[in-house]
Amino acid sequence: MEEFDSNFENVSIELKRGLTNLVVLSQCKQPTYGYELVKSLDEKGFPLDANTVYPLLRRLEKQGLLRSDWDVSTEKPRKYYQISAVGENFFERLKVQWYETIEIVKNVIEE
Amino acid sequence: MKNNLVERYIYAVVRRLPEKERKDVSLEIDEMISSMLAERAGLGEGEEERVRAVLTELGNPEDLARSYGNVGRSCLIGEPHFSLYKRVLKIVLIAVGGALTFALLMEWLSGKPWSMYYDLGDIISMTIKGIVHLASTVIDGMVGAFTAVTITFALLYHQGVKMDTEKFSLDDLPEIPGYEKRSGIGELIGSLVFVSIFTVLFVILPQINLPFLFVNSRWYSYFNPEVLVSVRSLLIVFLVVNLLEAVVKMVQPIGSVMRFLATLLANVTTIVTSLVWFGNPLVVNPEYVTALKGTLGLNVWRVSDLVSEGMTGLIGKWAMQPMPLMIALLIIIIISIVEIVKIGVKTLRVRKTTV
Incomplete structure (x- = not known):
């Protein structure tokens, strides 16, 4: 049973991992910083660790899907991320593909 | 000042990243840790306990560095x-x-x-x-x-042979180069002792300096007292600068420009003083030379005794200098240059890795 749970956990993580880009991009319509995103995703039932979110935001920025600005007005400087024009285009296509995939997978697994 | 454990954790992550990204990622991780610490503020933990809990939650810094990507295999041997x-x-x-x-x-x-x-x-x-x-x-x-x-x-x-990186302990986090690396009082005392002995032997009592040969109930000093008197001002500068360096080392950590400048100045002064002093044609006490020849039948061992004639012409006046002093001079110059380069490299490294 322990092995079953562990396998299930691994597969479940893999499934979620494929969706993190889509979910994170969806939450960056407004400028947001890493920990704000971590908390908001947790509240919405899609918890991601801070050590996953911060590097992911940076990778998405490198890919040109997000842009960032440092807010140095507070005691602790914060880097705010927001979706770029390219990112929005990317997100829309990814969203369409996700919905299509749901339909297809649903049909397949419920045959 | 940030908690040292936090700084060490951040350093353990960013040291594996390309240099151009380190500062930015350091600030991001610092902000992430601060937010996580603030989140735990109400749990009634002590500062240290809170920091340890957050860093443990963040996990192995090597894994975090890997999530930031660009931890390629571009170097010969990388972590872990x-x-x-x-x-x-x-x-x-x-x-x-x-x-x-x-x-x-x-x-x-x-x-x-x-x-x-x-x-x-x-x-x-x-x-x-x-x-x-x-x-x-x-x-x-x-x-x-x-x-x-x-x-x-x-x-x-x-x-890509796997190493055991699963075990991760906060106490094993690497020290930040130069962090709090000020020298202790021991080094200052060492310098004071050196300066005192040097001052007595070569500045205050140049006629005694280094008693080297005992012949006919009399000691003969190795160095020429007249030369020591003529370079006295330079010796005083050398001593003052070296003492100054010892003090700067105590108050400035590695990485500070002042510490580097003090090391540079002290070592350049050491090289110049040694060149002027040991390069003087009359550096060896003439009485010592006479006593050596008269009692033991030996001549002062000069560079020209060891090198070929062609080479003698090439090195000019240095050929007539005593061999032991020239070996000492060479060692002093090498050590001084190595020290300058070592501190220079450390200063650059610290300035690049600390935010």
């Missing part, structure tokens, strides 16, 4: 292999160097008895030959060991 490589290399080099030195010393001591060498020149020449042979064999052996260990670890790293 590099840490073990350094440890293994240190052990292997000490073992090889120690074993070779011991074996050669045994071979040397069991050779021709010392009593069979009749004069001082013979003994000095044998000693130098022995040291050169020992140094070259030990260096050969160590270079071989270094190459073997380096190639082995480079292969392990590039083949």
Whole structure:
């Protein structure tokens, strides 16, 4: 049973991992910083660790899907991320593909 | 000041990233940790406990560095292999160097008895030959060991052979280079002792300086007192600058520009003082020279005794300088340059890695 749970956990993580880009991009319509995103995703039932979110935001920025600005007005400087024009285009296509995939997978697994 | 554990954690992550990204990622991780600490503020934990809980939650800094990407295999040996490589290399080099030195010393001591060498020149020449042979064999052996260990670890790293990085302890986080690396009071006391002895022997009592030869109930000093008097101002500058460096080392950590400048100034002064003093044609006490010749029948061992005629012309006035002083001068110059380069490199490294 322990092995079953562990396998299930691994597969479940893999499934979620494929969706993190889509979910994170969806939450960056407004400028947001890493920990704000971590908390908001947790509240919405899609918890991601801070050590996953911060590097992911940076990778998405490198890919040109997000842009960032440092807010140095507070005691602790914060880097705010927001979706770029390219990112929005990317997100829309990814969203369409996700919905299509749901339909297809649903049909397949419920045959 | 940030919690040292937090700084060390951040350093452990960013040191594996390309230099141009380090500052930005450091600020991001710092902000992430601060937010997580603030989140736990109401849990009634102590500061240290809170920091440890957050850093443990963030996990192994190597894994976090890997999530930031760009931790490629562009270097010869990278982490986690590099840490073990350094440890293994240190052990292997000490073992090889120690074993070779011991074996050669045994071979040397069991050779021709010392009593069979009749004069001082013979003994000095044998000693130098022995040291050169020992140094070259030990260096050969160590270079071989270094190459073997380096190639082995480079292969392990590039083949992606897994190392045990699962075990992660906050107490094992690397120290930040230069962090709080100020010298202790011991080093200052050492400098004070050196400056005091040097001042007494060479500045206050130049006629005594280094008593080297005892003949006919009289000591003969090695250095020429007149030369010491003529370079007195330079010696005082040398002493003051070296004392100043010892003080700066106590108050400024490695990485500060002032510490680097103090080291640079002290070492340049040391080189200039040694060149002017040891380069003086009359550096050796004439009375000592006469006593050496008169009682032991020996001449001062000069550079020209060792090098060919062609070479003598090439090195000009240095050919007539005493050999031991020239060896000392060479060692002083090498050590001073190495010290300048070492502190220079450390300063650059610290300035790049600390935010």
